[in-house]
Amino acid sequence: MKSDNLEKQINNLADRAKEASFLLLNTSQEKVDKCLITISELLDSKKEQILEANKKDIKLAKEKKLSQPMIERLTLSDKAFNSMKEGLKIVAGLPSPVGSIFDERKRPNGLNIYKMRVPIGVIAIIYESRPNVTIDAASLCLKSRNSVILRGGSEAFLTNKALANIICEACKICELPVNSVQLIPTTERRAIDLLLKKEDKIDLVIPRGGEGLIKTVVEKSHIPVIKHYKGVCHVFVSRYADMNKAIPIVINAKTQRPAVCNAMETLLIDKELSYENKKKIIDELLNNNVTIFGDKEIKKFSSLIKPATKEDWYAEYLDLRLAVKTLNGIEEAIEHINTYGSHHTDAIVTESQEEAEKFLQLVDSSSVMINASTRFSDGGEYGMGAEIGISTDKLHARGPMGITELTTYKWIVKGNGQIRT
Amino acid sequence: MKSDNLEKQINNLADRAKEASFLLLNTSQEKVDKCLITISELLDSKKEQILEANKKDIKLAKEKKLSQPMIERLTLSDKAFNSMKEGLKIVAGLPSPVGSIFDERKRPNGLNIYKMRVPIGVIAIIYESRPNVTIDAASLCLKSRNSVILRGGSEAFLTNKALANIICEACKICELPVNSVQLIPTTERRAIDLLLKKEDKIDLVIPRGGEGLIKTVVEKSHIPVIKHYKGVCHVFVSRYADMNKAIPIVINAKTQRPAVCNAMETLLIDKELSYENKKKIIDELLNNNVTIFGDKEIKKFSSLIKPATKEDWYAEYLDLRLAVKTLNGIEEAIEHINTYGSHHTDAIVTESQEEAEKFLQLVDSSSVMINASTRFSDGGEYGMGAEIGISTDKLHARGPMGITELTTYKWIVKGNGQIRT
Numbered sequence: 001m002k003s004d005n006l007e008k009q010i011n012n013l014a015d016r017a018k019e020a021s022f023l024l025l026n027t028s029q030e031k032v033d034k035c036l037i038t039i040s041e042l043l044d045s046k047k048e049q050i051l052e053a054n055k056k057d058i059k060l061a062k063e064k065k066l067s068q069p070m071i072e073r074l075t076l077s078d079k080a081f082n083s084m085k086e087g088l089k090i091v092a093g094l095p096s097p098v099g100s101i102f103d104e105r106k107r108p109n110g111l112n113i114y115k116m117r118v119p120i121g122v123i124a125i126i127y128e129s130r131p132n133v134t135i136d137a138a139s140l141c142l143k144s145r146n147s148v149i150l151r152g153g154s155e156a157f158l159t160n161k162a163l164a165n166i167i168c169e170a171c172k173i174c175e176l177p178v179n180s181v182q183l184i185p186t187t188e189r190r191a192i193d194l195l196l197k198k199e200d201k202i203d204l205v206i207p208r209g210g211e212g213l214i215k216t217v218v219e220k221s222h223i224p225v226i227k228h229y230k231g232v233c234h235v236f237v238s239r240y241a242d243m244n245k246a247i248p249i250v251i252n253a254k255t256q257r258p259a260v261c262n263a264m265e266t267l268l269i270d271k272e273l274s275y276e277n278k279k280k281i282i283d284e285l286l287n288n289n290v291t292i293f294g295d296k297e298i299k300k301f302s303s304l305i306k307p308a309t310k311e312d313w314y315a316e317y318l319d320l321r322l323a324v325k326t327l328n329g330i331e332e333a334i335e336h337i338n339t340y341g342s343h344h345t346d347a348i349v350t351e352s353q354e355e356a357e358k359f360l361q362l363v364d365s366s367s368v369m370i371n372a373s374t375r376f377s378d379g380g381e382y383g384m385g386a387e388i389g390i391s392t393d394k395l396h397a398r399g400p401m402g403i404t405e406l407t408t409y410k411w412i413v414k415g416n417g418q419i420r421t
Numbered sequence: 422m423k424s425d426n427l428e429k430q431i432n433n434l435a436d437r438a439k440e441a442s443f444l445l446l447n448t449s450q451e452k453v454d455k456c457l458i459t460i461s462e463l464l465d466s467k468k469e470q471i472l473e474a475n476k477k478d479i480k481l482a483k484e485k486k487l488s489q490p491m492i493e494r495l496t497l498s499d500k501a502f503n504s505m506k507e508g509l510k511i512v513a514g515l516p517s518p519v520g521s522i523f524d525e526r527k528r529p530n531g532l533n534i535y536k537m538r539v540p541i542g543v544i545a546i547i548y549e550s551r552p553n554v555t556i557d558a559a560s561l562c563l564k565s566r567n568s569v570i571l572r573g574g575s576e577a578f579l580t581n582k583a584l585a586n587i588i589c590e591a592c593k594i595c596e597l598p599v600n601s602v603q604l605i606p607t608t609e610r611r612a613i614d615l616l617l618k619k620e621d622k623i624d625l626v627i628p629r630g631g632e633g634l635i636k637t638v639v640e641k642s643h644i645p646v647i648k649h650y651k652g653v654c655h656v657f658v659s660r661y662a663d664m665n666k667a668i669p670i671v672i673n674a675k676t677q678r679p680a681v682c683n684a685m686e687t688l689l690i691d692k693e694l695s696y697e698n699k700k701k702i703i704d705e706l707l708n709n710n711v712t713i714f715g716d717k718e719i720k721k722f723s724s725l726i727k728p729a730t731k732e733d734w735y736a737e738y739l740d741l742r743l744a745v746k747t748l749n750g751i752e753e754a755i756e757h758i759n760t761y762g763s764h765h766t767d768a769i770v771t772e773s774q775e776e777a778e779k780f781l782q783l784v785d786s787s788s789v790m791i792n793a794s795t796r797f798s799d800g801g802e803y804g805m806g807a808e809i810g811i812s813t814d815k816l817h818a819r820g821p822m823g824i825t826e827l828t829t830y831k832w833i834v835k836g837n838g839q840i841r842t
Binding site for chain 2: 248251
C-alpha cells in the first residue's frame with residue numbers, strides 16, 4: 001500500500017514526537033517549569049490574537065448551525081482564560097515525580113535494585129470542543145516530561161492552533177524540544193485513524209469526551225488507551241445511617257454541580273430505614289428541585305415522583321434528575337452498584353463499622369466513600385494538585401489522574417560485576 | 422446480528438468469570454493459599470491421568486507432523502511436572518498484596534484518603550504450546566484473587582483440559598468460586614476473536630507467545646493488553662570499563678542461557694577501548710562458540726567474524742549468534758539502544774559514575790543495568806517470588822510482572838459527613 005500525504009504527515013509527526021520525548025529525558029525540570037510560566041505569560045501578552053482566532057471559530061460554528069451548548073463550550077470566556085493562566089502556574093509549582101526512586105531492595109548477591117519514576121514517552125490526547133484542554137493537557141504532559149500530540153475538536157481548530165503556537169514559542173524561549181507539543185495540523189477525521197496505528201512511536205492515548213469518541217478510539221487503537229467513561233455514581237443510605245450526615249451528603253452529591261461525572265445519579269435507600277427518615281430524604285430532594293424517578297415504594301411518598309424503568313438505573317443524567325431505589329440491605333446495594341454503575345465513585349452513609357468495611361471491600365469502583373459526598377472524587381480534592389481526568393479503567397491509573405499517573409517506572413539494577421549462575 | 426452457539430458460549434464464560442471475580446473479593450487469602458497447595462497435591466495423585474492426556478496430545482501432534490521443538494514444548498517432562506508442583510507451593514507461601522494500603526493522606530477538611538490494593542478482576546491469558554503455563558498462570562492469578570480465562574495452544578488441548586479439571590476440583594474442595602479458573606472449551610480460533618470483544622467483562626488480556634500472537638491480540642482486542650514482546654538486549658562496554666567485570670558479564674549475558682529473552686543479542690563496544698581489550702572480548706566470545714556478526718572494525722579481529730547487516734541490529738537470535746558493533750562513546754550507544762532495541766533490558770559496563778548516571782537516565786528500557794549481566798532481568802532474581810512474564814509495555818507494569826502487578830488499587834475516602842462547597 002502506498003502511503004499518501006496525510007499518512008506521511010502523521011508518520012513524521014509521530015517520529016518528531018518520539019524524538020522530542022528522548023530529548024525531554026535530558027531536559028531539566030527547572031526549564032520545564034520555566035516554560036509553563038512562560039506559556040502563562042504569553043497567554044496574557046497574546047490574549048488578543050487568541051480571542052481573534054476564537055471569534056473566527058465561533059463564527060464558523062454559527063454558520064454551521066452548531067448547537068448553543070457546543071458554541072458555549074467552544075467560547076473562551078474570561079473565566080476560562082484566567083483558569084488556563086492560573087492552572088499553568090499551579091502546575092509549574094507542583095513537585096515533579098520524575099526521577100524519584102521506590103521499591104528498593106538489596107539482593108543476597110549484592111545487586112542493588114530499585115524502580116525509578118520516568119516519563120511515559122509520547123502521549124496523544126484526543127478531545128472535544130473545549131479549547132482550554134489544549135493548555136491543561138499540554139501543561140500536565142510537559143510537567144511530567146512527556147511529549148504530547150494534541151487533536152482537538154475541528155470546530156475549535158483555529159483557537160487550538162493559536163494556543164499551540166504559544167506553547168511552541170515558549171518551548172523555544174525556554175530551550176525545550178520544539179516538538180514537545182504538537183497539534184495535528186488538519187481537521188481530517190482520517191488523521192485520528194492513522195495516529196492510532198502508530199504504536200511504535202506513541203505510548204498512550206487519552207480520549208477526553210463523550211462515550212462515542214472513547215468507544216471509537218478503543219476500537220481503532222493499537223496503542224494503549226486510558227478511558228474516562230461516564231460516572232453513574234451512587235449513594236447508599238443504610239438503616240444505620242446518621243440522618244444528620246445522610247441528608248446533606250445526598251443533597252450535595254446531587255445538586256452542588258449536577259453536570260459533572262462525580263455527581264450522584266442513583267440514590268439507594270435501605271428498606272429498613274424508618275418511614276420518617278425516608279420521607280425526610282425525599283422531601284428534601286423535592287425541595288431542591290430534583291426530579292425523582294422512583295421504584296414502587298418511593299412513588300408512595302409523592303405524586304411528583306415518576307416511575308423508574310430499567311434504563312434509569314443505567315442513566316447518567318448530568319442534571320437535576322435522580323433515580324431512587326429501595327433495597328433490602330447492604331448486599332443488595334453492593335450488587336446493584338456493581339451491576340448498573342460505571343465503577344466511578346460510590347458512597348455509603350452508615351454508622352456501622354462492619355457495613356462500611358464490607359462496602360469498601362466489595363464495591364468495584366475507582367473511588368469508594370464512607371460518609372462523604374461523591375463530589376469529592378477529584379484530583380484537587382485528593383491533594384494531587386491537578387488532574388487530566390478521572391480514569392474509569394483499572395490498569396495503570398484508576399480514579400483521578402494527576403502528574404504521577406502520567407509517568408511510569410523503570411527498573412535500575414546496580415552491580416559490581418555480578419553474573420548469573 | 423444473531424449470535425451463534427460459540428458466541429453464546431463465550432458470553433456465558435465471560436459472565437461466569439466476572440461473577441467469580443466478585444466472589445473472590447469476598448474469599449479469604451487462607452482459602453486461596455490452601456487451594457494452591459491442594460492443586461499441587463492433586464497434580465501428584467492424578468499424575469497418571471494428566472500424562473495420559475499429554476500422550477494423546479503428543480500422538481495427535483506427531484500425526485499432524487508438528488515440528489520437533491513444538492513437540493518438545495508440548496511434552497510434560499518429569500522436570501516440567503515437578504516445577505509446576507513446586508511453583509504452586511512457592512506461590513502459596515508468598516505474602517499477598519491484596520488489601521494493603523498506601524499513598525495515605527489526611528485532607529484539611531478531615532477526609533482520610535488512601536489507596537487500597539485490590540485484584541484487577543478478570544484476566545484472560547492466551548498462550549502457546551507449553552501446558553505448564555496453565556498451572557503457572559492460574560496460580561498467580563488466583564493468588565492475587567483474580568478470576569482467569571485460559572486459552573492454550575490447540576495442540577495441548579487435552580493436557581490443558583486435564584490440568585484445568587484439577588484446578589476446578591481444588592476450587593471445589595477449598596470453597597473457592599468454581600468458575601475462578603476457566604479453560605475455553607474449544608480449539609476454534611474464532612473463540613479468541615469473540616473473547617477479545619468482551620471488554621465489559623474482562624479487564625486484562627495477557628498474550629504469552631511469539632510476536633505474531635501478540636500482534637494479532639493487540640489488533641483485535643477491545644480489552645487492555647499487556648504485551649511481552651521480544652528481548653533485543655544490549656551490553657555496552659565503555660572505554661572506562663573494568664575488563665575483569667566486562668568479560669564475565671559479556672560471556673554470561675550471551676552464553677549462560679541464550680534461548681531466553683534477557684540474553685544479550687547485541688554487544689556495543691566503545692571505539693576508545695584499547696585494541697588489546699577489544700581483542701580479549703572477541704577472543705573470549707569465539708572461544709565460547711559464539712558466532713559473531715560484526716561491523717568493519719570488529720571483522721578485523723578474526724576471519725571467523727561474519728559481516729553484520731542492518732537486520733542484525735534488530736535481531737533476537739535466541740541462540741549463540743551475536744551482533745557486535747563499535748561506537749563512538751556513550752551517546753552513540755544510547756542512541757543505538759533506543760533505536761534498534763526492544764526496550765527490554767540493557768546494561769553498561771563502566772567505572773565512570775557520570776556515564777552510569779547518563780545511561781540509566783537516557784536508556785528507555787524496562788530494566789537498565791550498571792555492571793551486571795542482563796540475565797538478571799527476572800522476577801525471581803528481583804525478589805518477586807514468581808513472575809507471569811516480562812512486560813515490554815510502559816503502562817501498568819514494566820519489566821518482570823509478579824503478583825503485585827496482577828493487582829490494581831481503589832481510592833478509599835473516609836469521612837464524617839463532609840460535603841463539597
